[in-house]
Amino acid sequence: MYIYKPDYLVMTAGPTMVSGNVLQARAKAFGNPDLDPDFFTFYQSVCDKLKIFFGTEKAQMIIMNGEGMLALDAACASLTEKGDEVLVISNGVFGEGFKDLILQYGGNVTIYESDWKSGLSASKLEEFLKSKSNFKFATIVHCDTPSGVLNDIGPICNLLKSKGILTVVDTVAAVGGTELKVDEWNIDIALGGSQKVFSAPSGLSLLSISDDAWDAIENRTTPIPSFYCNLSYWKNCVEEMLFPYTMPASDIMGLNAALGNLLSERPNRVIERHEEMRDYTIERLKDMGIELYLNDSFSPTVTAFLVPEGYDAQEIINHMKNKYKILIANSYGPLKNKVLRIGHMGENARFDRVMFTLDNLEKTLCDLKRG
Amino acid sequence: MYIYKPDYLVMTAGPTMVSGNVLQARAKAFGNPDLDPDFFTFYQSVCDKLKIFFGTEKAQMIIMNGEGMLALDAACASLTEKGDEVLVISNGVFGEGFKDLILQYGGNVTIYESDWKSGLSASKLEEFLKSKSNFKFATIVHCDTPSGVLNDIGPICNLLKSKGILTVVDTVAAVGGTELKVDEWNIDIALGGSQKVFSAPSGLSLLSISDDAWDAIENRTTPIPSFYCNLSYWKNCVEEMLFPYTMPASDIMGLNAALGNLLSERPNRVIERHEEMRDYTIERLKDMGIELYLNDSFSPTVTAFLVPEGYDAQEIINHMKNKYKILIANSYGPLKNKVLRIGHMGENARFDRVMFTLDNLEKTLCDLKRG
Known part of the structure; x- marks a missing residue:
């Protein structure tokens, strides 16, 4: 019988290594999440923990059963109506990827393309919006992992809100590892996943949804x-005690333990730790004479180099x-x-x-040069 | 901090109790399923195990990251085009539920409604198809859990195939616990979930897809x-080594262990065990003077009573x-x-x-009578 037993350290931009106590939390017996009132209390308590990392008291958090792509698809499916004008703000592979998600629901896509090697600029976007701003919503990627860029989304989301444009922010690879202030930045839908900074296994989509x-x-x-x-x-x-499907209780127990780890460490310290690791990585790469991909806006969660x-x-x-x-990526x-x-x-x-x-x-670079 | 720690036996129609070795398989370290060639080999090996329970060598198995409802929605989304004629064969709550899934994708639904207290009859359906049979596909539920009916889907799917109608079979609550012969019965898409007979936690949709x-x-x-x-x-x-999203490696490791348990016991013996438990349950309920809901076609996986x-x-x-x-349901x-x-x-x-x-x-019945 085939045995899958990887023996390497996963140092990719998610999924990450998972702590033992998170793995063990997933290995505990669980009840029937459809029928047990206690499960709804538990679910809400996990959502409340997530709110701390998303920086929101006002938004509703939901946990869906599927990989982070489900969050992206669900936001686009639920907002887009045929003929809606949608702005796709792109400075990377994933930024651009929103286009296809919106087109499949009949939206009219305008792409605002910005240099992939730098973070987005709110003032340049403001210039662009002078010519056209009748968008129902805009999509933005917080950390676009293929390049490792971290966008300063606060001013951008507030700018869009001031123009009456809703914002959908893919923060899958950023939330937890950098500041996110859904309320202060007026983000309408922020999208996260379990397998990135939270270091739980893949399988849960995490969404904050504004009024x-x-x-x-x-x-x-249209429906x-x-x-x-x-x-x-x-x-x-939660109020009606009726989820659309049987919730993955075991996965949520794992996420709960993972969030508990970060809360014990303190969310601010977790962010500092990420910044330290980014700075250390950049310094070491430079010392090796390796050229970084970006000019600025280096994410504290992933570093890309040529x-x-x-x-x-x-x-x-x-x-x-x-x-x-x-394993690197x-x-x-x-x-x-x-x-x-x-x-x-x-x-x-x-x-x-x-x-x-x-x-x-x-x-490795040394080995391969010699070889 | 809120602790979720249920202390009851879950005797509902899924999710079920999960074996210790399945929980422990989920608690093992895993690699990066996006990037590790070994993961693709592992994924295929789990699909191959599933094929034994689905009774197919010819169909392709896929494992999606989401609760069983994802399998139902994905089958309807992928087959239905606007204006397609679709037959919804219904003798229960879930049978009827397919209607809404198809309508949302623009299909024209014809419902073939049959007595909820009995299994479907292929000969009656054949009569019905004489008046109208221009359907692209038909949906059928193998075990409709709200009533506990088990439909004899073999003759029905073969009948539909003979009329050129594709079949989508919801066998989420049946596969593994009763015979399923996707190849012999000419089932085009069979839909399963991890949390029913396979007794893994909820979170995986399992589909067989015919040529x-x-x-x-x-x-x-249309796309x-x-x-x-x-x-x-x-x-x-698998061939292209590119899944549409990061696969839930940990959940699939749990499913793999769960399938291993059933294979060790032997799939035929597992089915016999389910039949024994159905017969025993029915006998005991009758002894208590309790009336069963169904007249016939009792599923070996769940028993409903008035x-x-x-x-x-x-x-x-x-x-x-x-x-x-x-916990009963x-x-x-x-x-x-x-x-x-x-x-x-x-x-x-x-x-x-x-x-x-x-x-x-x-x-309980005794306690409540006294009370």
Whole structure:
């Protein structure tokens, strides 16, 4: 019988390594989440913990059963009506990817394209909006992992709100590892996943939904063309004690333990730890003579760098994995094979792991040069 | 901090109790399923195990990250085009429920309604199809849990195939606990979930997809209006080593252990065990003077019975849970509060658990009468 037993350190931009107490929380017996009133109390308590990381008291948090892509698809399905004008703000692979999600629901997409090597600028976007601003909503990526850019989304979301444009923010690879202030920044829908900074296994989508977003969803003139991606089923699910489907109690028990770990450490300290790991990673890469992909706006969760001249991206990855038992990642789209990435998020944003990774990247470059 | 720690035996029609080795398989470290070639081998090996329970060598199995409802929604999203004629074969709450899933994708629904207290009859359906048979596909529920009916889907799916109608079979609450022969019965899409007979936690949708179903999906004239429910992304995912999203490696490791348990016991013996538990449950209920809901076609996975006169459904459930630490279930839709249900599927189809449940149901009826 085939046994799957990986023996390497996962230093990618998610999923991350998972703590033992999180794995054990998933290994406990659980009740029937459809029928047990205690489960609804538990679910709400986990949502309340999430609110701390999302920086919101006003928004509603929901936890859906599916990978982070479900959150993105559900937000687009629930907001977009045929013919709606939607602004896709893009400075990376994932930023651009929102286009297809919106087109499939009949939205008219305008792409605001910005330099992939730098963070988004609110003032430049403001210029752009002078020519056209009749958008129902805009999509923005907080940390676009293929390049490791961290966008300063606060001023951007507040600007959009001032123009009456709803915001959908993909913060899957950022929330927890950097500041997120859903209320202060007026973010309408923020999207997270379990397997990034929270360092729980993949499988849960985490969404904050503002009153304005609920209004937009409830004031649609056409029905939401989906069951699984239909956010409207979630609005009153705790009060009515009726989820749209059987909730993954075991996965949520794991997430609860993962959030507990970060709360014990204190969320502000967790962010500091991520910044320290980013700074350390950048410094070490520079010391090795490696060129970073970005000019500015380096995310504290992942660092992208150019494949040094004379090396092959996949060869570096394979050598790291096979000889040193560390998995780092290639990039996506046009950056594939040109850019490599080290994830330092969640449980991987630890000095020992990051140092071990960089030490062995250095050895790898040396090994491959000799070979 | 709120602690969720249920202390009761879950004897509902899923989720079921989960074995210790399945919980522990979920508590093991896992790699990065996006990037590790070994994960694709592992995923395929779990699909191959599933094929044994689905009774197929020819169909492709896929595992999606979401509760069983995702499987239903994805099948409807991927097959239905606006204006398609779809037959919804219904003899229960879930049978009827397919209607809404198809309407949301613009299908024209014809409902073939059959007596809820009996299994479907292929010969009666054949009569009906004489008047109208221009359906692209038909939906059928194998075990409709709210009533506990098990439909003899083999002759029905073969009949539909002979008319050129594709079949979508919801076998979420049946597969593993009763015979399923996807190849022999010519089922085009069969839909399962992790939390029923397989007794893994909720969170995975399991689908078999025939060549005819792939042809229908690939020959659409309009795009599938969904990302998360789009089956077409799955056709070549193993060959191309690219899943549509990060796979829930940990959940699949749990499912793998759960399938291993059933394979060790032997799939035929597992089915016999379910039949024994159904027969025992029915006999005990009759001995207590309790009336069964169905006239025939009792599922080996769940038994539904009428709330005895003079009793309140919720009071029985609450008393069982609070005093005897066993959770049984109410029913849904028009059967709610009239019908109660004992799940005896997967790890719950064990004599000690079923006997303990029935003994305490008897005590409960006695307690509440005195009270």
